[in-house]
Amino acid sequence: MGVKERKALEKQIRRDQILDAARTLLFSSGLESISISRISKQSELGVGTIYFYYKNKEEIFVALQKEGVTLLYSIIFQISKKDIDHGEKLIRIAKAYYKFSQEQKHYFDIINYFLSSPIVFFEPDLKNQIDMSGRKILVLIKDIVDEGIQKGVFNEKDPKKFSIMFWGTLHGLIHFKKLEKTILEKESHEKLFDYSVQKLIHSIK
Amino acid sequence: MGVKERKALEKQIRRDQILDAARTLLFSSGLESISISRISKQSELGVGTIYFYYKNKEEIFVALQKEGVTLLYSIIFQISKKDIDHGEKLIRIAKAYYKFSQEQKHYFDIINYFLSSPIVFFEPDLKNQIDMSGRKILVLIKDIVDEGIQKGVFNEKDPKKFSIMFWGTLHGLIHFKKLEKTILEKESHEKLFDYSVQKLIHSIK
Amino acid sequence: MGVKERKALEKQIRRDQILDAARTLLFSSGLESISISRISKQSELGVGTIYFYYKNKEEIFVALQKEGVTLLYSIIFQISKKDIDHGEKLIRIAKAYYKFSQEQKHYFDIINYFLSSPIVFFEPDLKNQIDMSGRKILVLIKDIVDEGIQKGVFNEKDPKKFSIMFWGTLHGLIHFKKLEKTILEKESHEKLFDYSVQKLIHSIK
Amino acid sequence: MGVKERKALEKQIRRDQILDAARTLLFSSGLESISISRISKQSELGVGTIYFYYKNKEEIFVALQKEGVTLLYSIIFQISKKDIDHGEKLIRIAKAYYKFSQEQKHYFDIINYFLSSPIVFFEPDLKNQIDMSGRKILVLIKDIVDEGIQKGVFNEKDPKKFSIMFWGTLHGLIHFKKLEKTILEKESHEKLFDYSVQKLIHSIK
DNA sequence: CATGAATGAGCATTCATTCAT
DNA sequence: TATGAATGAATGCTCATTCAT
Numbered sequence: 001m002g003v004k005e006r007k008a009l010e011k012q013i014r015r016d017q018i019l020d021a022a023r024t025l026l027f028s029s030g031l032e033s034i035s036i037s038r039i040s041k042q043s044e045l046g047v048g049t050i051y052f053y054y055k056n057k058e059e060i061f062v063a064l065q066k067e068g069v070t071l072l073y074s075i076i077f078q079i080s081k082k083d084i085d086h087g088e089k090l091i092r093i094a095k096a097y098y099k100f101s102q103e104q105k106h107y108f109d110i111i112n113y114f115l116s117s118p119i120v121f122f123e124p125d126l127k128n129q130i131d132m133s134g135r136k137i138l139v140l141i142k143d144i145v146d147e148g149i150q151k152g153v154f155n156e157k158d159p160k161k162f163s164i165m166f167w168g169t170l171h172g173l174i175h176f177k178k179l180e181k182t183i184l185e186k187e188s189h190e191k192l193f194d195y196s197v198q199k200l201i202h203s204i205k
Numbered sequence: 206m207g208v209k210e211r212k213a214l215e216k217q218i219r220r221d222q223i224l225d226a227a228r229t230l231l232f233s234s235g236l237e238s239i240s241i242s243r244i245s246k247q248s249e250l251g252v253g254t255i256y257f258y259y260k261n262k263e264e265i266f267v268a269l270q271k272e273g274v275t276l277l278y279s280i281i282f283q284i285s286k287k288d289i290d291h292g293e294k295l296i297r298i299a300k301a302y303y304k305f306s307q308e309q310k311h312y313f314d315i316i317n318y319f320l321s322s323p324i325v326f327f328e329p330d331l332k333n334q335i336d337m338s339g340r341k342i343l344v345l346i347k348d349i350v351d352e353g354i355q356k357g358v359f360n361e362k363d364p365k366k367f368s369i370m371f372w373g374t375l376h377g378l379i380h381f382k383k384l385e386k387t388i389l390e391k392e393s394h395e396k397l398f399d400y401s402v403q404k405l406i407h408s409i410k
Numbered sequence: 411m412g413v414k415e416r417k418a419l420e421k422q423i424r425r426d427q428i429l430d431a432a433r434t435l436l437f438s439s440g441l442e443s444i445s446i447s448r449i450s451k452q453s454e455l456g457v458g459t460i461y462f463y464y465k466n467k468e469e470i471f472v473a474l475q476k477e478g479v480t481l482l483y484s485i486i487f488q489i490s491k492k493d494i495d496h497g498e499k500l501i502r503i504a505k506a507y508y509k510f511s512q513e514q515k516h517y518f519d520i521i522n523y524f525l526s527s528p529i530v531f532f533e534p535d536l537k538n539q540i541d542m543s544g545r546k547i548l549v550l551i552k553d554i555v556d557e558g559i560q561k562g563v564f565n566e567k568d569p570k571k572f573s574i575m576f577w578g579t580l581h582g583l584i585h586f587k588k589l590e591k592t593i594l595e596k597e598s599h600e601k602l603f604d605y606s607v608q609k610l611i612h613s614i615k
Numbered sequence: 616m617g618v619k620e621r622k623a624l625e626k627q628i629r630r631d632q633i634l635d636a637a638r639t640l641l642f643s644s645g646l647e648s649i650s651i652s653r654i655s656k657q658s659e660l661g662v663g664t665i666y667f668y669y670k671n672k673e674e675i676f677v678a679l680q681k682e683g684v685t686l687l688y689s690i691i692f693q694i695s696k697k698d699i700d701h702g703e704k705l706i707r708i709a710k711a712y713y714k715f716s717q718e719q720k721h722y723f724d725i726i727n728y729f730l731s732s733p734i735v736f737f738e739p740d741l742k743n744q745i746d747m748s749g750r751k752i753l754v755l756i757k758d759i760v761d762e763g764i765q766k767g768v769f770n771e772k773d774p775k776k777f778s779i780m781f782w783g784t785l786h787g788l789i790h791f792k793k794l795e796k797t798i799l800e801k802e803s804h805e806k807l808f809d810y811s812v813q814k815l816i817h818s819i820k
Numbered sequence: 821c822a823t824g825a826a827t828g829a830g831c832a833t834t835c836a837t838t839c840a841t
Numbered sequence: 842t843a844t845g846a847a848t849g850a851a852t853g854c855t856c857a858t859t860c861a862t
Contacts, residue, residue: 116321172377526731582787
């Protein structure tokens with residue numbers, strides 16, 4: 001291994017080290033607990049060092065978000081490769097996202113952070129990163145819908161729009177989890193979720 | 206008017222005064238600009254006074270959120286009373302919510318704040334407040350669906366679930382506005398929104 | 411003494427306390443050593459407290475500058491009231507400014523800070539403060555020139571311009587103190603200063 | 616070319632490369648924006664390399680200052696060689712310096728930085744550098760005055776002192792530009808400048 | 821020669837909240 | 842009731858410089 005490669009590797013290791021620290025914070029105390037100085041302490045690196053490896057806090061957030069999205073992608077990818085009914089696939093994907101939002105709450109939070117915050121904008125530089133990670137999930141869903149249509153199981157003129165709508169519905173409903181004890185009253189949030197998924201799938205059958 | 210009533214009235218006046226200040230800040234500089242000391246300056250009241258009338262910052266946020274929800278409710282209420290087709294009503298409501306999220310961005314932000322933030326939970330005390338304001342919107346939609354069913358225009362076994370799903374879909378899709386330039390690519394976000402609404406309504410026809 | 415007066419007095423005392431700390435820093439370690447946290451430590455007050463009494467660091471700087479200008483003013487005022495020849499007055503004022511720049515170096519520095527820094531701009535709010543303090547010195551000089559003209563000692567069509575020029579020359583030359591060992595070579599800086607003052611006064615005789 | 620010369624040449628090339636970067640920063644974002652790491656990025660050299668070619672940041676500043684002074688020198692040199700009246704020459708030089716302070720603001724800033732900053736002292740090593748660049752301007756002026764005296768146009772016993780005074784006056788008055796809106800009131804700063812130059816020249820006629 | 825990783829003190833400023841008056 | 846003084850931890854970020862490679 002040449003000097004260059006080793007350097008690059010070491011650099012990656014440090015970046016990972018920082019990310020590890022940030023992730024540890026995220027999972028131990030939540031999104032709000034992530035600050036550069038905390039990461040610095042957690043990683044046992046100087047503050048300046050953090051900034052040497054990441055341009056700013058946002059970049060670290062993006063990295064964490066990418067992790068979350070990648071994890072979610074892999075989960076959905078598994079399902080998409082299963083040899084099951086297309087409708088069933090969508091159902092399982094929905095369930096998986098629901099589960100993800102509960103069990104990988106912190107990853108969900110950070111994904112949501114970029115989607116919900118009134119102030120955050122994606123810097124152009126990060127556009128590609130988001131594209132690479134986030135879009136792939138949508139493509140996965142669209143592929144299933146496309147295939148379903150081909151196989152004659154689904155009937156939908158605009159599979160792309162449907163896929164986004166599908167995902168948007170899941171996303172919006174997960175937010176409503178917070179309302180479980182109030183607005184939703186006796187409605188079980190999970191049943192509501194299932195109902196919606198059914199409805200969606202039925203709408204393209 | 207007894208002493209008690211007068212006192213209560215005065216108390217309400219002060220609370221309103223504080224809320225006015227907070228709203229001014231919200232609309233002039235956004236959610237993030239609201240701080241107790243800023244409210245104190247804006248309202249020309251001492252910080253201590255703010256804390257006398259509101260337990261903490263969150264309570265003020267809740268009050269602002271209620272305002273936003275009330276405004277949104279009134280908009281939707283107008284539509285619901287119109288003498289138009291039930292499907293059309295739902296379409297108009299959806300459009301109105303979309304418009305609200307753009308034109309009353311700050312109110313939308315604060316509503317969203319409670320729905321999206323990973324840390325905020327509704328304290329039991331606030332449950333009733335949320336019920337009073339937020340739930341009514343859902344009821345409005347449910348009534349339309351119910352009526353549509355009665356009239357034989359719609360066909361849906363669980364109108365309540367559908368209403369929540371309807372709202373959740375709108376909500377989730379509005380969040381995706383941020384992705385317009387990246388993931389959605391050439392998809393027009395608004396058209397996507399319209400498509401989804403059509404789909405939803407069609408699914409109960 | 412009413413509550414109001416006492417409060418106002420106490421407030422002034424605190425402001426002074428903070429200013430004392432800032433001045434101590436200025437005189438012990440120079441302009442560059444003044445930072446809010448240092449002032450906080452020196453004054454044994456919390457950082458937040460500093461900000462309660464002063465809007466920002468600049469405001470403290472302005473206060474210090476005012477002190478310096480006031481001191482300088484009083485020195486010049488003394489001279490201006492002396493019963494001596496008008497030319498002699500100007501000479502003494504010049505000498506006094508020279509002395510001030512050496513013996514009250516730190517005050518000179520902070521006055522100079524606002525005059526020389528490429529980035530500092532006077533906020534409109536501070537305009538009046540500057541007016542009140544700085545302009546008075548110029549007026550003092552102008553009064554002497556005016557009087558000299560009236561008495562027939564001086565002959566000058568535009569006493570205001572001359573006064574500013576007079577002051578500007580002194581100011582510029584003091585800056586050249588730094589060049590004593592290099593550009594000025596064997597020229598004594600002080601003699602150069604005296605020469606210039608003579609020249610200026612002679613020019614209106 | 617021997618090895619030594621080549622080495623020296625290469626060294627100079629690197630130094631220039633670094634200076635180019637620093638100048639770019641100076642002119643794009645001002646004096647305050649110059650930092651070693653910024654220069655490093657701009658020049659595409661490592662920070663360590665910068666330190667190899669320049670002892671510290673100050674040395675780079677000195678180099679930039681020399682550039683500025685050299686530019687100013689060349690401007691003044693042009694004027695000094697013109698076949699015009701000696702008084703006119705001084706007027707044009709003054710005007711040129713004024714223009715320089717406005718149009719080459721960043722160069723003026725960095726020259727001023729060394730003259731005004733309370734902390735910077737010229738290290739003995741830099742003495743020669745300053746001599747070479749700064750002093751020449753003064754000599755230029757002195758030559759004009761000398762010549763004027765010889766020709767009988769001027770009458771002045773100490774041309775060197777006068778030249779420094781001349782320059783000091785210009786310098787000090789340029790600083791007062793900042794006071795234009797406050798202390799100077801309705802006085803036009805430029806007219807004040809012109810007035811002062813006239814006065815100075817007249818004083819040696 | 822050249823690199824660039826590492827440092828950590830330092831910066832100005834904001835914040836929600838408390839509490840004695 | 843109403844005040845507003847006081848807090849100090851916390852924020853993201855920059856900096857000049859060093860030094861092992």
